[in-house]
Amino acid sequence: MSRAIFVPVPTQESPPLAVSRRMPLDAFARALLAAYGPQGWWPLLAHAGSNPTLTGRLTGYHPGDFSFPRTDAERFEICCGAILTQNTAWTNVERALDHLARKELLSPDAILSATDDTLETAIRSSGYFRAKAKKLRAFSEFYRRLRGQTPTRDVLLDVWGIGPETADSIRLYAFKKTEMVIDAYTLRVLLRHGYCRPPLDYDRAKRYCECNLPHSLEGYQEFHALMVEHAKRLGKNPI
DNA sequence: AGCCAGGCTACCG
């Protein structure tokens, strides 16, 4: 995943179909890495410093550094980010995380002690703030009981508010398990480039990617992040 | 102005 292979890559200037369908998925992933560079996911406020510049600046990303999370606080922050970013632009989530951090609410105990209004106000910018406040509480309860243990996928899925993508993101980025993450962007890319045919659901896409990419933590993290970057450049309109 | 964003739950037939 780290070696550059130069292949024509679709961008806003050169249309998506410039990439051959015949290119295997792992070669496609290497091409995207060569074109876009390492993405440095999962972004962390702490990594951006105590006064992070927000609003779309890439300060929280750490390209080529897969050593995060380095602390339990960073691990929990990633989990919260994964919940808050459900169907929501990351810039809105970043602001919510920053509010939580500044109010010292970015820990399970603090979240469980805070009033509904305090919590909801802090995360307002991430949208669906009432539902997400409940999700953060349910997850905080769960996280406390973990006592540092790594949760299985099934156990995560039993937590209220945690679905397949959130569970897989938490395992891949917070607990560094080699767990394939699929999101709306990944589905879009797989369909647009003809790797999969509709109807394509989460589990089918996940199996397809697992079968066509080398099993590696760094590779899975980079692949997911590159799918997002690439899909953003593709845009939403068909073909 | 309206569409879109790194989903999930609850309810409907």
Next chain:
DNA sequence: CGGTAGCATGGC
């Protein structure tokens, strides 16, 4: 049961 309305903010 599979399908889908509802949830909500901020950026373009």
